[in-house]
Amino acid sequence: MQAMINGESRKLPDGVTLLGVLSHLGLDPRAVVVEHNRVIVRRDGLDRVTVQNGDTIELVHFVGGG
């Protein structure tokens, strides 16, 4: 299964949840905000959303800015 994560096509295991994606990428769920197909998914809901083929996921955090 393929999903677009931060603009890159990534191969993911079938049936993976958003929480599983973060763990797959080595990311701490407390350190990122997840947007799934343009909808923000809160931390406590990450294990309830299953990624489908062709989904778009954005993983963002704070960086320096003015």
Added chain:
Amino acid sequence: MSVATDTQIDHPLTIAGRTFRSRLMVGTGKYADNDTMVMALDASGAEVVTVAVRRVDLDRSKEASLLHYLDPERYFLLPNTAGCYTADDAIRYARLGREAGMSDFVKLEVIGDQQTLLPDVDGLLEAARTLCQEGFTVLAYTNDDLVTALRLEDAGCAAVMPLASPIGSGLGLLNPYNIRTIKSRLQVPVIVDAGVGTASDACVTMEQGVDGILMNTALAEARSPVLMARAMRWAVEAGRAAYLSGRMPRREVAVPSTPVEGMLD
């Protein structure tokens, strides 16, 4: 109460019911490294620090995040929507910023021109109205234009942030009259955002009576960001005190400070 004590009284900066210990707000972008940023923030005395929302670099996910360097007990994080050119983009970034942060404050930017980074006023007002309706506390970066500032206030913005000069330009306060006019007509705090280059710029800006200043490049691109941060802290305090003190009138003629009586024949 004597005039002397009366003029020393100042109320702290309060935005949407939240009080801040400093009238200087600083950005966290463009520093050579995070340790320098931390020292500059400390020297500035600022409480409000701006941050941006960007994609996590998936190949460098092990690096310490910015939040690792910003003590949440000490700093109030203000997410921005920098780099957004449409209302929809700015709204999307604002929502992500609220989720990443701990408050509903957002520094709203909708940029209309790549070369000058001047705001897109239509997009800004549209985004401001939507975000205010969604319960955001919106601090809107805008031109030094009174009518736009009034419309942003009407839209429900908690503070209006007119520029001194373009973002990152360091040109200082180009139109003190416009800034004074905006300050005199708005009820919400006016925070001058962008364009301050050195301490005298900050001081002159505060002397116009505005409620605060937000700056980033002036610190990050100084040869010593820490020293400049200290200078800016003093400049903001000096400018504020000078404004409150009520300066002497400007005169086109000299008036001696020394008695003219008692001179020898």
